Amino acid sequence: MKTTVGISNRHVHLKQSDLDILFGQDLTVKNKINQPGQFAANELVTIKTDKAEISNVRVLGPVRGYTQIEISKTDAYKLGLNPPVRTSGDLENSEVVTLIGPKGSIKTNGCIIADRHLHITYQDKEKYHMPDKIYVKVGGIKPGIIEVNVKASDEAYFEIHLDTDDANAFLLKNGDEVEIVDL
C-alpha cells in the first residue's frame, strides 16, 4: 500500500487564552492543509529559551484545547532543550519555552518532538486491518524503513506526517510517495 508524506516544519498550536495574549485577535487563514478543518495561519511566533531563539514559527489553526510547540531534534539542540517524542496532546514532561507574539509573550510547557504518524480514519484503519504501528519503506538515494505510529480519527486525510529531521535524513519532500510494508 502506498501513501504520501507531509513534512511538518516546526510549528505551534495555541489554546484560546494564549492566542489572546500573543495576538489579541483570531487566527487568520493563510492556506488550508490536508487534514480536514486545519490550516496554516498567517500568524507567526518566536520560540525563545535561555540558550537561543527561533523566529517566524508558524501557528496552525484552529485553536485547540492546549498549546503545543512541535520542533525537531535539530531545533532542540539549538534551543538547548530535550523534548520527549510524543503524539499530539500528550504533553506530560514536555519542555517549557517562551512564545513571543506581537502583542505579548507567555512561558508555557507543551514543547515536544512529534512522533512519526499516519493519519487515517477509524473506518479505514479497520478496513485495512492496520495495526497501531506500521513500517514504511522510503526509496531514493538514502533509502530505509521507518516505524510510524497509526493515528486514527473520525476525519483524516490519509498521509504520513514526518518532521524535517526525518525528511532531511531521507531527502524526502512534501508529497513524496512511500510504501507501507510488512517486516
Add this chain to the structure above:
Amino acid sequence: MKTTVGISNRHVHLKQSDLDILFGQDLTVKNKINQPGQFAANELVTIKTDKAEISNVRVLGPVRGYTQIEISKTDAYKLGLNPPVRTSGDLENSEVVTLIGPKGSIKTNGCIIADRHLHITYQDKEKYHMPDKIYVKVGGIKPGIIEVNVKASDEAYFEIHLDTDDANAFLLKNGDEVEIVDL
C-alpha cells in the same frame, strides 16, 4: 553483528594550497578521531553562500589531495545549496561555496552530503563476506532500518558514519550501538 555509530557534524577537509590561503600554517591537533591517523583540528572556517553563512565549522586533518565540505541537508537548505550525496573524494557536480579562514578566503567546489558509510578494513570486509551495501537496524524511540554503504580501506576503525540529519531523525548519539541485519 553490532557496531557503533560516529556522528559527523558539518566539517571540512583541505588540500595544502587551500590550507595555506585560509590559515597560512599547518593544522594543529585538537583531538584524534577514531579513524586511524585522522584528527579534529583546532582550525575553524566559515562556509558562505549567497544566501547564508555557517561559522565555526571544524577542519579535519590531515590535509588531503582535495578540499571537501561535508554538510547535512538541513545545512544545505539554510545555505541555499543542493549538494549531491557522495562518498568522500567523489566531487563531480559538487556544490560551490566560499570558505573563509583567518588569513584569507577561497571559492571552491567540493560541497557534498556524505553518504551513510561503514568503515571497515579490506581484510574484515572479506572475512565477514560484507556486501557493498548493508542494512542497519536502529532501535530506540524512533526506530528503523537504514541502507549504509560499505567503505573498505587498508586501515579502518569499524564504525558507521552518519550525519546529523540521520542522527537527529533517529535520536542517535555518538557511540550508540546499532545492528547490521539481513533484509
